[in-house]
Amino acid sequence: MAHVKSLRSASVFRMTEKDGPKASERVQSLDRAFLLLERLADAGRPVGISELAEMTDIPLPTIHRLLRFLSNEGYVRQDNSRRYALGLRLIRLGQSASRGLDVWAHGELGGLVEQFEETANLAILQGDLAIYVGQAPSPHTMRMFTEVGRAVSPHCTGVGKAMLAELPDDRILALLKRTRMPAITSHTITSPEAMMADIEQIRERGYAVDEGEQEPGVRCVAAAVRGLPFPAAVSISGPNSRVTEEKVPLIAPVLIEVAERLRDRFPSSAGQVGFVG
Template sequence: MSIKQASGVQSVERAFELLELMARAGGEVTLTQLATETPLPLPTIHRLLRTLVGIGYVRQLPSRRYSLGPRLIRLGEVANRQLGALAEPVLREMVEQLGESANMAVLDGDMVTYISQVPSPHSMRMFTEVGRRANLHDTGVGKAILSVLADERVRRLVGEAGMPTPTPNTIATLPDLFTELERIRDVGYAVDEEEQEPGVRCFAMAVPGAPTPMALSISGPTTRVDAAFADRAIPALILATSKIASALVAVEN
């Protein structure tokens, strides 16, 4: 009895290991990639993939590559709502302290998805709809998330999504993006300098040690979100991301 139970638990762990490997690779992999990244025997990988395909958590594409399946979408949506609810009190504290809109976003494929927002009390304010997806290279949260990823993964994600330029300030080339990411890594935070929308500035910071890359931001009109605002916003973001990181650890334990 105990042997069967142990085997069952091991199979679950191995299945989730494959799903996590696929997620880290951007959601789509070859069998060769999986065999290279895990010590599991090839027959075991085949068996687990067949099971995951059969229940809809993995898809086999016409190219014979494997991708994350549609049944994971519902799980992700529920998880994002739970994560957004966890973040909301922290975002609300930032808004009360700084007076501008606060957001939380997570890496979602080759883009970011906003999963929580607390709006500014000002009549002229920034509003981002929860569930909205945005590019990584031209948003504060996106650049903050890219800054904690390996360069190879950055190239793959940005290469898949492209680099549209909604404003004259938007970063348009990979070399310029990597220069910006080095700056973010040095100072610890990202700035959206009217790169997604004219007249809007945003300060953002990645949540340290998050199991899924995520970031918080505070944004508003450039007339209010200036250098003096940054002096208050950066310490507030450091505290807020630390609180989120601690809450995630508490949930996992």
Template structure:
């Protein structure tokens, strides 16, 4: 590596470190603002231990992104709309996990197979909770891992009640990647599959993501009826045969209905 290259790399690292420090300071200002509810510039600067000029620049950046608001008449800063949205999302996920805990454990006790809870995060179905079965060979999913929207039970459930623009934005124009010979790869076929999921109220993945694995999934709704998550049970095809699907599905739908009821949904 030449000396010039080393100099460029050093400047990049220095710039990245400065950006991280700025982000940390901005978050500390936002946290102080949230704790104070509303406060003038001087009070916030003292709380975070920064010069007033620096604190003002950070607040102005937060204000431009709607994470903070400023009332000209009183001179007070307040938490902005986008910060409230972040807090609301955190609160909603906590409520979802709390509502799902007991029904998921009961579901695993009934079926002795692993149960998963997934939610839509951007263009991915992300697993946010799991209760493992007690079989010697059992399905395991790392929390925070994502599932493909077009060939997983949870992905189909989370997409089925979205509008066409959201589906297209999340999956693109296609064709979609084939994980197995059973994967749905064409947009028209996928839209037809989503219509079936809406009509029947559940989805299944018949070796579409991984050969030898089947999955059934049901929607979880909040108090407004919005599908906010998907509950699924996955198992090897030897234990979850096609003839077993109705029996397993009945348990999954009952657990999903109980979670939805705990979130305030009534049919």
């Protein structure tokens, strides 16, 4: 990845030296377009132009121009309220980027389902969101299903909390402040103080538990996959009637072992997908 970045930086420098101010302006426009896409991804909801200007410090006329181009190309879309969100053309790019991760984890997720007969998930932390990038479904008719590619706030999910616990406290608190910790269910943790207390427990025992904080009546056990170029976590989710409190201590050690194997088997090429926490 560092090699790719160095080549890109070198080519940009040469282009700027050769072509002068116009080339530099093109590079700046490209940087700003990517920044707009990143902020739309971080928001996880349609965003108005004025809010984008506050998020990016990009002048409004420039934002108008870039969004018009991105919209014409299908990378962003405008809803009925004239707010902008990521466009459908990005789905293909995201699928291509995550394909290596899915192949890398598929066997381990399938093994978890065979052992516990509950849905197994793999998620990564990108920006302020936990994004599901792999899943193996439970064989039961009544089961958890989370669409691959779904992005959720990390404070209310097992995978999200497991990944947060791997970050420094100041980064966690900054993320919680930005996301505002909305209450998804009556069990969602909505205060930074309570979340940090839960984070401390996660660090002590080595795994996270979501007690109906994202979906009522659903329990999720998750463990972080450490040592990767980006935060990641693996989990087992199911209804409380099957994933009981008594089963949590049985599931957690297996998840930790799976997380360690995923770390050891991580392909170097997959680190080039560009996921960052």
